[in-house]
Amino acid sequence: MSEHQAAAPAAADPRFRADVLAGLAMRPRAIPARWFYDRRGSELFEEITRLPEYYPTRTETALLHRAVPEVARLCGPGRAVVEFGSGSSAKTPILLGGIAPAAYVPIDISGDFLRDSAAELQQAFPTLPVLPLEADFLRPVTLPGAVDGQPKLGFFPGSTIGNMEPLAAVDLLRAMRGSLGEGAQLLIGIDRVKPETVLVPAYDDAQGVTAAFNCNLLERINRELEGTIPVAHFVHRAVWNDAASRIEMHLEARRDLRFTVAGQSFEIGAGETIHTENSHKYGERGARVLLRAGGWTPIGEWSDDQGWFALILAEA
Numbered sequence: 001m002s003e004h005q006a007a008a009p010a011a012a013d014p015r016f017r018a019d020v021l022a023g024l025a026m027r028p029r030a031i032p033a034r035w036f037y038d039r040r041g042s043e044l045f046e047e048i049t050r051l052p053e054y055y056p057t058r059t060e061t062a063l064l065h066r067a068v069p070e071v072a073r074l075c076g077p078g079r080a081v082v083e084f085g086s087g088s089s090a091k092t093p094i095l096l097g098g099i100a101p102a103a104y105v106p107i108d109i110s111g112d113f114l115r116d117s118a119a120e121l122q123q124a125f126p127t128l129p130v131l132p133l134e135a136d137f138l139r140p141v142t143l144p145g146a147v148d149g150q151p152k153l154g155f156f157p158g159s160t161i162g163n164m165e166p167l168a169a170v171d172l173l174r175a176m177r178g179s180l181g182e183g184a185q186l187l188i189g190i191d192r193v194k195p196e197t198v199l200v201p202a203y204d205d206a207q208g209v210t211a212a213f214n215c216n217l218l219e220r221i222n223r224e225l226e227g228t229i230p231v232a233h234f235v236h237r238a239v240w241n242d243a244a245s246r247i248e249m250h251l252e253a254r255r256d257l258r259f260t261v262a263g264q265s266f267e268i269g270a271g272e273t274i275h276t277e278n279s280h281k282y283g284e285r286g287a288r289v290l291l292r293a294g295g296w297t298p299i300g301e302w303s304d305d306q307g308w309f310a311l312i313l314a315e316a
């Protein structure tokens with residue numbers, strides 16, 4: 001490419017276009033959080049996980065180190081570990097190294113991340129069959145034939161379940177149960193309710209990384225959907241909604257604004273917001289009820305000394 005030629009914009013996913021146009025037209029305005037994770041958004045999320053204020057990742061990682069011998073005892077050897085998400089984190093090797101699995105199946109909708117992280121895992125565990133599956137795990141999936149007959153251990157760390165409304169979370173847990181089959185177990189990370197003084201900074205850090213992560217959604221819209229959103233006129237907001245037991249992230253317009261996306265015009269008034277994410281937090285009992293509603297019976301539970309995060313092992 002000559003240096004005068006602009007790079008072609010990435011081909012927009014039609015589902016992204018549809019979600020953004022519908023989300024900007026509805027009231028209150030809301031865009032699903034799944035669209036945060038383009039390459040830049042995924043990099044920013046990795047940065048978030050290392051922030052001093054963002055306690056979930058380091059708390060869950062420490063918990064996993066502590067829990068894995070007992071998880072190994074409760075689930076026995078020879079299970080196929082099925083991870084919902086690409087497994088790019090440091091947590092997967094802790095589990096795989098501790099439980100003598102028969103195979104590892106990471107499932108992710110993004111083929112690129114999936115292949116990269118599967119290749120990394122394969123290097124770390126050269127004799128373990130690693131069978132990446134490109135699929136939307138929000139729906140029941142058909143696992144690779146090579147793991148037929150092996151009992152499954154689902155792995156869903158990071159409290160990603162918290163990004164779903166409780167009803168959708170129950171549907172997902174049921175879909176996982178369907179995908180994993182008879183005799184399956186599930187190891188899931190769930191973030192707990194805690195003081196607002198801890199929760200809000202975790203989603204509104206001093207360095208502004210979470211703000212950049214939130215604003216990247218608008219930049220992605222501009223990049224991929226020919227948007228003219230004046231990103232600098234939006235501010236990141238993280239608020240605790242006690243009634244719904246969740247942190248909400250919003251992008252608030254600082255003044256009256258007009259812009260276009262994919263040829264359509266939109267207006268937003270000063271102080272109005274676009275709701276971009278929910279991160280639900282569960283109490284001890286609430287987490288167990290959620291799992292039971294999703295068809296899973298808890299058989300083991302680990303939490304840190306402050307009770308900030310829980311790892312739960314459940315069986316179908």
Ligand code: AVI
Pocket residue numbers: 048056158159160161162163202203210277278279
């Ligand atoms: C991926 N998910 C569990 C994160 C969370 O904590 O809800 C996403 C996130 N949003 C802002 N910070 C982190």
